[in-house]
Amino acid sequence: GAVVSxxxxxxxxxxxxxVKIECRSLDFQATTMFWYRQFPKQSLMLMAxxxxxxxxxxxxxxxxxxxxxxHASLTLSTLTVTSAHPEDSSFYxxxxxxxxxxxxxxxxxxxxxxx
Amino acid sequence: xxxxxxxxxxxxxxxxxxxxxxxxxxxxGNEYVYWYRQIxxxxxxxxxxGLKNNETNEMASLIITEDRKSSTLILxxxxxxxxxxxxxxxxxxxxxxxxxxxxxxxxxxxxx
Numbered sequence: 194g195a196v197v198s199x200x201x202x203x204x205x206x207x208x209x210x211x212v213k214i215e216c217r218s219l220d221f222q223a224t225t226m227f228w229y230r231q232f233p234k235q236s237l238m239l240m241a242x243x244x245x246x247x248x249x250x251x252x253x254x255x256x257x258x259x260x261x262x263x264h265a266s267l268t269l270s271t272l273t274v275t276s277a278h279p280e281d282s283s284f285y286x287x288x289x290x291x292x293x294x295x296x297x298x299x300x301x302x303x304x305x306x307x308x
Numbered sequence: 309x310x311x312x313x314x315x316x317x318x319x320x321x322x323x324x325x326x327x328x329x330x331x332x333x334x335x336x337g338n339e340y341v342y343w344y345r346q347i348x349x350x351x352x353x354x355x356x357x358g359l360k361n362n363e364t365n366e367m368a369s370l371i372i373t374e375d376r377k378s379s380t381l382i383l384x385x386x387x388x389x390x391x392x393x394x395x396x397x398x399x400x401x402x403x404x405x406x407x408x409x410x411x412x413x414x415x416x417x418x419x420x
Contacts, residue, residue: 197351199351227407227408229410236395236410236411236412236413237346237352237410238410239407239408239409239410242407284349286351286352288351288352288408295340295357295401295406296354296357297354297408298354299344299351299352299353299354300351301350301351302349302350302351304349
């Protein structure tokens with residue numbers, strides 16, 4: 194299957210700082226990328242969907258000014274958590290899909306801890 | 309509004325077949341049944357998907373009832389490495405309904 198990578202795999206930051214998470218499709222062109230968040234013992238919650246070259250579409254209740262998503266190329270999407278607070282601590286997972294294909298491939302996730 | 313219903317947890321002895329059920333009684337004609345699994349602290353892994361015919365690949369088999377209101381994922385010879393949360397998801401292939409929306413899944417514990 195196709196490979197999706199994320200960087201970093203984990204990050205610890207101080208409250209009030211911003212953190213950028215990268216998601217890359219390594220062997221295919223990801224026309225659509227998705228960002229999910231997962232709190233402990235809970236399921237994945239979709240945060241936003243982005244198509245290459247377009248603005249991201251955010252799910253209800255997700256603050257677009259706090260979670261900045263950029264999908265500037267067919268192999269890279271970034272999620273920036275701005276002014277992070279402890280309640281933003283979570284497991285962030287990206288996913289990518291290639292045009293004309295229906296399988297959606299997931300990255301390994303990034304664990305964010307905000308102190 | 310959950311579109312699928314799965315048991316919260318299941319146990320299976322190693323080497324035996326694991327049969328994971330899923331109810332999706334409100335599935336639409338253009339929606340597929342997808343199965344993913346998530347091993348602890350990892351991203352979800354695609355397993356299999358189908359529309360109405362039974363499907364089989366190197367990982368598992370998917371049995372979909374004739375009325376498409378339920379399905380069963382079968383891991384023919386479960387191993388300890390199959391311990392994970394298994395998610396049954398229905399989704400269309402186009403439009404806004406093509407998003408993968410995860411429910412609570414079934415936590416499968418494979419034991420010796």
